[in-house]
Every structure is written in structure tokens, then in C-alpha cells.
Amino acid sequence: MPDCIIVGGGAIGLLTARQLFLQGVDVLLLEKGALGGESSWAGGGIISPLYPWRYDDSVNVLAERSKVVYPELVRTLFEETGSDCELINSGLFTVVNDDQQAILSWAKKWSVEASFVEDFDSIHAIEKSVGDAVNKGIWMPDIMQIRNPKLVDALKASFDYLSIPYQEQTSVTEIIVEDNKVSGVRTKQKTFFADKVIVASGAWSAQFSATRSSVDVLPVKGQMIMYKGEPGLVKRIVLSEGHYIIPRKDGRILAGSTLEKIGFDKTVSSAALDELHHAAVELVPLLETLPVERQWAGLRPGTEKGIPYICQHDDVEGLFVHAGHFRNGIVLGVASSELMVDIILQRAPRCDVTPYSMGAAH
Numbered sequence: 001m002p003d004c005i006i007v008g009g010g011a012i013g014l015l016t017a018r019q020l021f022l023q024g025v026d027v028l029l030l031e032k033g034a035l036g037g038e039s040s041w042a043g044g045g046i047i048s049p050l051y052p053w054r055y056d057d058s059v060n061v062l063a064e065r066s067k068v069v070y071p072e073l074v075r076t077l078f079e080e081t082g083s084d085c086e087l088i089n090s091g092l093f094t095v096v097n098d099d100q101q102a103i104l105s106w107a108k109k110w111s112v113e114a115s116f117v118e119d120f121d122s123i124h125a126i127e128k129s130v131g132d133a134v135n136k137g138i139w140m141p142d143i144m145q146i147r148n149p150k151l152v153d154a155l156k157a158s159f160d161y162l163s164i165p166y167q168e169q170t171s172v173t174e175i176i177v178e179d180n181k182v183s184g185v186r187t188k189q190k191t192f193f194a195d196k197v198i199v200a201s202g203a204w205s206a207q208f209s210a211t212r213s214s215v216d217v218l219p220v221k222g223q224m225i226m227y228k229g230e231p232g233l234v235k236r237i238v239l240s241e242g243h244y245i246i247p248r249k250d251g252r253i254l255a256g257s258t259l260e261k262i263g264f265d266k267t268v269s270s271a272a273l274d275e276l277h278h279a280a281v282e283l284v285p286l287l288e289t290l291p292v293e294r295q296w297a298g299l300r301p302g303t304e305k306g307i308p309y310i311c312q313h314d315d316v317e318g319l320f321v322h323a324g325h326f327r328n329g330i331v332l333g334v335a336s337s338e339l340m341v342d343i344i345l346q347r348a349p350r351c352d353v354t355p356y357s358m359g360a361a362h
């Protein structure tokens with residue numbers, strides 16, 4: 001019998017299970033589909049919230065910690081598995097109309113290098129491909145990106161390398177609770193017993209009777225398109241009004257993303273393709289000439305303020321929730337998994353965990 005069952009094998013479940021395992025906990029991760037096949041695959045992999053100064057400190061503290069940990073994690077995954085997650089320092093140029101002083105105060109508080117740029121030559125020295133719509137903004141040269149499908153592949157390979165137990169195609173249908181205490185989970189095939197269960201089921205985290213009324217996480221669909229280009233055509237991440245361009249190492253260029261609250265629906269639409277293409281061409285006109293190679297959608301685990309649950313359930317002993325990272329699960333996941341592990345092992349956490357508790361506003 002494992003000490004701890006993790007329900008869901010997205011980035012959050014994978015990172016949590018791996019860290020617990022490395023601390024000597026007997027884990028079992030159960031995933032209803034393939035590991036890393038949902039939102040964690042579909043995202044953009046920017047290692048920063050899009051507009052971090054608009055978020056609560058509780059989000060920023062996780063983002064800043066993850067930025068420190070990611071290079072070491074990626075190095076370790078490469079040593080273990082030979083998989084390169086393509087963590088690269090692209091920098092991020094954001095077209096903004098927000099209060100400059102507030103942004104600079106945020107940058108100072110979190111020690112993020114950031115400067116305002118509003119002349120054509122300086123902007124084009126940062127990213128030569130941008131169009132006239134990119135006429136002023138904030139340049140953050142140290143923002144990284146990771147190729148998130150490669151991250152989840154590397155995490156899966158690390159599970160195989162370290163022999164961390166997991167089962168794919170295993171949908172948890174019920175969390176077993178007796179006398180306000182968790183004792184395991186039921187799947188269609190069998191029952192698994194454990195004294196601790198972590199719900200890390202992304203957009204599906206409120207589906208269990210034990211979490212339905214207490215966990216406020218809803219699916220928020222995001223559509224994305226990908227162009228096939230040549231390496232070096234675009235070098236920087238460019239963002240304006242929630243639309244962004246992410247250049248990958250091999251020349252592919254992602255353009256995202258929509259925000260749609262329409263339930264568990266992952267169909268892609270031609271309207272979204274038009275919206276994303278139009279916004280992308282405004283930012284980087286040369287995209288007009290490149291073929292769109294692929295379009296997809298993912299379901300973000302949406303919370304109102306983007307503050308994840310990283311906590312023990314208020315009413316059920318042994319039940320933990322690690323979910324609701326909304327638009328930022330890739331950047332926040334590494335640090336929030338550290339916190340989840342501290343909570344489970346009853347160690348002093350690295351920061352105040354009150355904002356991530358069940359009763360807090362998420």
C-alpha cells in the first residue's frame with residue numbers, strides 16, 4: 001500500500017509525486033489518460049505570469065521561487081533522461097498601458113530586471129520582427145520559457161528512470177472517505193488504499209464528492225496556433241492585450257491564446273484561428289507569410305484570482321488539494337510542489353501558506 005496517492009498526471013501531479021518520492025515517500029500516481037496529455041501539454045511554457053504586477057503576492061512568491069529552481073530541475077532531468085526541455089532565456093516584451101510606476105515598483109520588489117522602452121530603434125534592437133503596434137512597453141530580458149510538452153515527456157522519463165510508480169488510463173471515480181478520513185480511491189478497475197490522497201486533477205479537481213463544494217476550480221479553455229518558421233526569425237516572447245507570440249528553438253512560433261469559459265469542451269474553432277492569427281500578425285507581420293501548422297485547445301484549471309490551492313482539505317483528514325494554477329501552472333508548479341511536499345511532510349514551509357488554504361479567496 002502506498003503512503004500517498006496522487007490523482008492526476010499533469011505537470012502539478014508529476015512534480016509533486018516526483019518531489020515526494022525523492023523525499024522517501026511511497027507514492028502512486030494515477031492518471032485517467034496519458035501522463036501530461038492535458039493542459040500541461042497544451043500551454044505556452046512562459047516562465048512568468050503574463051502580467052505579474054496584476055497578481056497577488058502569493059502568486060509572485062511562487063513564480064520567483066520557480067524561476068530559481070527551474071534551471072537545476074531541467075539539468076537534473078537531462079542527466080536522468082537525456083531529454084532537453086528547451087529552457088531558454090527569450091526575454092519578454094509586453095506592450096502595456098498600465099501605470100509605469102506601479103510596474104517599476106513591482107519589478108523592484110521582486111528584483112526583476114525591467115525597463116520601459118518607447119523608441120522604434122530600441123524596440124527593434126530587442127526584437128526586429130515586430131510591427132508598428134509594438135510601439136512602447138516593458139522589456140524584461142530575463143524571462144525564460146520552457147517547451148512544456150518536452151517538460152512533461154522528461155518528467156515521465158524521469159518516473160521510468162527512478163522507478164516512480166504510476167498508472168495511465170486509470171480514472172479515479174471516487175475518493176474514499178470514512179469518518180472524515182481518507183482511506184484511498186476507487187477506479188473502474190480496482191480500489192487503491194492509502195492514508196493520504198492528493199487531488200492534482202487540474203480542471204477536473206472539483207469533480208469528486210469530497211471536493212465538489214469546497215474546491216472552486218473551473219475549466220477555462222485556451223486555444224493556440226503554431227506556425228512553422230525558421231530558427232531565429234523571431235527571438236523574443238512578445239505580448240499585447242493577452243495575445244502573445246512564443247518563438248521555439250526549432251523555428252516554430254506559437255500564438256495564443258483564447259480564454260473561454262464553456263465547460264469541458266476542447267474543440268477548436270475557425271473563429272479562434274482568425275482571432276489568434278490576426279493578433280499575431282499585428283505583433284509580428286512576417287507571420288502572415290508562414291503556414292499555420294497546428295491548432296489545439298487545453299483546459300486550464302481556472303480560479304478567480306489565479307491563486308492555487310496548496311493545502312490539506314478542511315474537513316477530510318489525509319486529503320490534500322494541489323490545483324487551480326489557472327494560466328500559470330508551468331511557472332508556479334515547481335515552487336507550489338515544494339510547498340505541497342512541506343505541508344504533507346509537516347515541515348516548516350518556505351513561505352506563508354495561508355493564501356493557498358481552502359478557506360482563502362482563490
Ligand SMILES: Cc1cc2nc3c(=O)[nH]c(=O)nc-3n(C[C@H](O)[C@H](O)[C@H](O)COP(=O)(O)OP(=O)(O)OC[C@H]3O[C@@H](n4cnc5c(N)ncnc54)[C@H](O)[C@@H]3O)c2cc1C
Nearest residue numbers: 008010012032040043044045046172202222298329330331
Ligand atoms: C493555451 C494555454 C496556454 C498556457 N500557457 C501557460 C504558460 O505560458 N505558462 C504557464 O505557467 N502556464 C500556462 N498555461 C497553464 C498551465 O498549462 C496549467 O496551469 C497547468 O498545466 C496545470 O497543470 P495541472 O497538472 O494542474 O493540470 P493538467 O495538465 O490538466 O493535468 C491534470 C491531469 O489530471 C488528470 N485527471 C483528471 N481527472 C482525473 C481522474 N478522475 N483520475 C485520474 N486522473 C485525472 C487529467 O487527465 C490531467 O492529465 C497555459 C494553459 C493553456 C491551456
